[in-house]
Amino acid sequence: EVQLVxxxxxxxxxxxxxxxxxxxxxFSVTNSYISWVRQAPGQGLEWVSCIxxxxxxxxxxxxxxRFTISRDTSNNALHLQxxxxxxxxxxxxxxxxxxxxxxxxxxxxxxxxTVSS
Amino acid sequence: DIQLTQSPSFLSAxxxxxxxxxxxxxxxxxxxxxxxxxxxxETPKLLIYAASTLQxxxxxxxxxxxxxxEFTLTISSLQPEDFATYYCQQLQSVPLTFGQxxxxxxx
Numbered sequence: 001e002v003q004l005v006x007x008x009x010x011x012x013x014x015x016x017x018x019x020x021x022x023x024x025x026x027f028s029v030t031n032s033y034i035s036w037v038r039q040a041p042g043q044g045l046e047w048v049s050c051i052x053x054x055x056x057x058x059x060x061x062x063x064x065x066r067f068t069i070s071r072d073t074s075n076n077a078l079h080l081q082x083x084x085x086x087x088x089x090x091x092x093x094x095x096x097x098x099x100x101x102x103x104x105x106x107x108x109x110x111x112x113x114t115v116s117s
Numbered sequence: 118d119i120q121l122t123q124s125p126s127f128l129s130a131x132x133x134x135x136x137x138x139x140x141x142x143x144x145x146x147x148x149x150x151x152x153x154x155x156x157x158x159e160t161p162k163l164l165i166y167a168a169s170t171l172q173x174x175x176x177x178x179x180x181x182x183x184x185x186x187e188f189t190l191t192i193s194s195l196q197p198e199d200f201a202t203y204y205c206q207q208l209q210s211v212p213l214t215f216g217q218x219x220x221x222x223x224x
């Protein structure tokens with residue numbers, strides 16, 4: 001069974017950094033297409049970043065240059081390094097795997113990032 | 118970037134009602150559209166992909182249609198467990214944008 005478990009969230013001051021992890025089971029992260037999606041409190045879903053085969057990466061404009069998505073094949077996990085955090089980055093962060101259908105399935109509970117002084 | 122606009126943003130309906138939610142794309146996306154359901158404090162659940170294909174395990178009262186720039190999600194007969202927020206997402210090109218959501222509440 002495909003399972004993703006997010007971790008690494010917490011409270012951080014503006015300008016600080018956090019590294020989120022997405023631990024995978026039931027499949028290999030190598031060459032998998034995985035996205036990060038976030039949801040600010042009381043708001044809708046926002047796509048943040050994805051990594052494709054060949055480690056091609058994409059980001060939404062608001063996080064470009066601050067966030068980095070990467071694979072950790074030794075631990076079968078994915079990471080989202082978040083630097084220069086802003087109050088508006090406060091959200092629950094979910095990772096989702098692209099299934100064979102080509103569409104993304106969420107299986108984790110997300111991890112909460114709070115950016116506040 | 119492709120913008121998705123859902124309508125309505127809020128919908129009040131009764132158990133047994135037939136409801137339709139629309140998602141309009143700012144440019145053509147073929148059939149590269151998914152619908153998700155999210156209940157409070159829960160993770161989004163994929164309902165429909167490729168505009169009209171029902172995800173395994175999703176009840177048949179849910180259906181999707183459309184292509185190009187206009188898409189619909191229909192629930193044929195609302196059940197109590199269907200009251201939630203629904204989002205569309207396009208996968209034609211990055212950024213993989215979502216609609217703003219449609220909150221479906223019990224009348």
